[in-house]
Amino acid sequence: MWNDVYSCDEYYYGTAPNDFLAEHISKLHGRILSLAEGEGRNAVFMAEHGLDVRAVDGSATGLAKANTLAASRKVAIQTEVADLNHYAPAADSIQGVVSIFAHLPSQTRRQLHQRVEQALQPGGIFLLEGYSQAQLPRNTGGPKNPDMLFSLDELLGDFYSSELLLGRELNRKVLEGRGHTGVASVVQLILKKI
Numbered sequence: 001m002w003n004d005v006y007s008c009d010e011y012y013y014g015t016a017p018n019d020f021l022a023e024h025i026s027k028l029h030g031r032i033l034s035l036a037e038g039e040g041r042n043a044v045f046m047a048e049h050g051l052d053v054r055a056v057d058g059s060a061t062g063l064a065k066a067n068t069l070a071a072s073r074k075v076a077i078q079t080e081v082a083d084l085n086h087y088a089p090a091a092d093s094i095q096g097v098v099s100i101f102a103h104l105p106s107q108t109r110r111q112l113h114q115r116v117e118q119a120l121q122p123g124g125i126f127l128l129e130g131y132s133q134a135q136l137p138r139n140t141g142g143p144k145n146p147d148m149l150f151s152l153d154e155l156l157g158d159f160y161s162s163e164l165l166l167g168r169e170l171n172r173k174v175l176e177g178r179g180h181t182g183v184a185s186v187v188q189l190i191l192k193k194i
């Protein structure tokens with residue numbers, strides 16, 4: 001499905017970074033794993049800020065566009081086509097994890113979050129923005145399966161050895177290409193690995 005979404009020439013979520021990531025970019029350093037990166041807008045932005053980014057997504061078409069975007073901006077990113085349901089980065093290997101609108105079924109999401117928490121080094125940052133359950137009746141983006149939408153409390157339960165730096169549910173305007181098109185209910189989360 002995602003290869004079809006990304007098969008057009010335009011960038012479905014645009015080429016500008018996600019607002020929440022852009023606001024908190026100074027909290028990130030070193031090696032960053034970007035989950036469900038799609039067409040590369042966030043990975044390229046992070047690389048432009050000197051970060052060493054590995055972008056993972058299930059869509060080869062999306063990641064091919066990510067590499068094209070990186071080349072056009074004269075930065076380097078690493079891309080990896082992989083299924084996040086089974087993705088397991090090496091323990092203690094990264095300084096940051098970025099998850100922007102990475103919606104998975106709740107059980108696999110929880111397991112992925114536990115694996116990426118183990119991959120973070122102490123002091124490493126986990127940064128997430130995604131649609132909350134209050135987004136369900138809106139038509140401005142996001143999955144229509146309630147099990148794939150977030151709540152802050154459920155997300156906090158995914159992590160065992162992290163300190164909460166920022167956690168909130170709010171409504172905000174999300175204007176990101178053709179895919180995210182207006183006022184939306186989102187969860188924003190930043191954790192620091194202990």
Ligand SMILES: C[S@@+](CC[C@H](N)C(=O)[O-])C[C@H]1O[C@@H](n2cnc3c(N)ncnc32)[C@H](O)[C@@H]1O
Nearest residue numbers: 002013036037038057058059083084085100101
């Ligand atoms: C809503 S898009 C967000 C893309 C990107 N994070 C952004 O905000 O521009 C969701 C992305 O999740 C990816 N995805 C969904 N399920 C996946 C899975 N099981 N493994 C890997 N990627 C997956 C899709 O390919 C798609 O690129």
